[in-house]
Amino acid sequence: MKRTSIKITSKKLDLQECYNFVEDDSCGGISAFIGTVRNDTQGKEVLQLDFSTYKPMAIKEMQKIADLALEKFPIHKIAIHHAEGMLQIGEIPVIITASSKHRKATFEACEFAIDTLKETVPIWKKEYFSDGEVWVNAHP
Amino acid sequence: MKRTSIKITSKKLDLQECYNFVEDDSCGGISAFIGTVRNDTQGKEVLQLDFSTYKPMAIKEMQKIADLALEKFPIHKIAIHHAEGMLQIGEIPVIITASSKHRKATFEACEFAIDTLKETVPIWKKEYFSDGEVWVNAHP
């Protein structure tokens, strides 16, 4: 049985698909984190976001996060799906779901996965404003 | 603008509905917790669960939790939906979603809401086994 689902896609991410992957009769709880494109950054209006990836490595790093989450927390399954390409306000760059017999582990696994993804997975976003574009985090 | 969605229903709970309620262009993240009916309790096979409620009071207590979550955490919106009646294995007794500009608050709000719901909201479940039924938590 596959306990992880890893995906990078230019299609719309699907919350129900991520839910269905982790759902299991042995589980009492599922947590989900859904990233959404926000319309502002530090008070400045964002028009859209462009996500680029080093795809083969990003897939590997996402897989590592999923495997580590399965080791660290008593979860049953975990899905980590990420979008690439141009996204509009309200669209979904990332979905993470995790299932477990007990709920605590599902929160911990989702939070660990999104925190780690933002640190290690080679994906970059460029913010588009009315007056230009900026690579996020490039000048921290 | 209504910032809380509270519901107790005998219809199937709808994750997308709870997502849509909290989704907002100003938000960068949404967390969800979905309770699911597990097929065993302490090693004994569960066939189904029957949820009964003191509905008007349960609604009030769920509303209190949602209002308190809005006070305690910098979230934008929160939905707490609970099912009543007979549920089969894999079905969903509860869905909680919360949105925020930043993700940390969404995890905290969902975890706070489900933890508190399980302590204060007048809802009771009866587990059905092949050899009888038991009120959960009745003899803690």
Place this chain on the structure above:
Amino acid sequence: MKIQTLFFGITSDLVETNDLEITISENSSINDFKVFLKKKYPKLENINSYAIAVNETYAEGNLILKEGDVVAIIPPVSGG
């Protein structure tokens, strides 16, 4: 005075009803009401504890009941 009393969860099984009108003396507190209830329904001893709600709000033992109050017997909850 008359107090409408609602039973939920295991307590409705123990007293074999969901809803009952109970007559107690004026100025009774919730603690007085609980003593009265245990006398009338010894089976309620079978559960470790229960909470009381008055008019859909959790109430403390020293609250004084009044005519027309709706009292709910709330055994340990198990939602979610």
Place this chain on the structure above:
Amino acid sequence: MKIQTLFFGITSDLVETNDLEITISENSSINDFKVFLKKKYPKLENINSYAIAVNETYAEGNLILKEGDVVAIIPPVSGG
């Protein structure tokens, strides 16, 4: 030896390419490679820091490169 070099995020804008074949001397470490790269592309000074991946895995500065390695320049990531 020849090292295929990939640029991502802001670094691809700074060097104005995504993909480059760089020739450096045998037994160069990643630190040597970074020194070489900064000389060739002074604009890379414009970002505070970047990581290096060799063959799709993050690598430390003392790793010795070998012919055919694929080196990726990884500026601060911003997924999610």
